[in-house]
Amino acid sequence: GREDTAQELTEQSISESNEMVDELERAQVAEEKRAVFRALTRLRGAAIAAFDGIARSQTAQIDEYAKKNQWRAQHPVRHLAQEESDISK
Numbered sequence: 001g002r003e004d005t006a007q008e009l010t011e012q013s014i015s016e017s018n019e020m021v022d023e024l025e026r027a028q029v030a031e032e033k034r035a036v037f038r039a040l041t042r043l044r045g046a047a048i049a050a051f052d053g054i055a056r057s058q059t060a061q062i063d064e065y066a067k068k069n070q071w072r073a074q075h076p077v078r079h080l081a082q083e084e085s086d087i088s089k
Helices: 002-068
Strands: none
């Protein structure tokens, strides 16, 4: 009678307490995942911004080089027509 009821209530209380602890653990894991994801997202944003800055700098340097150094100016092209004799004579 009473001992069985007391035992059932105790077991039910233990089971519910275990479920509450499990739920707290799941909530903590979810919060840790959220915090890590947010931190990684910020880190990714910072890395992309830094990479974009490097890419812009490299592009600017390429443009600067292209303005100063033109291949045709350093390597004149002699056209065949210019090298031929005057054939009108």
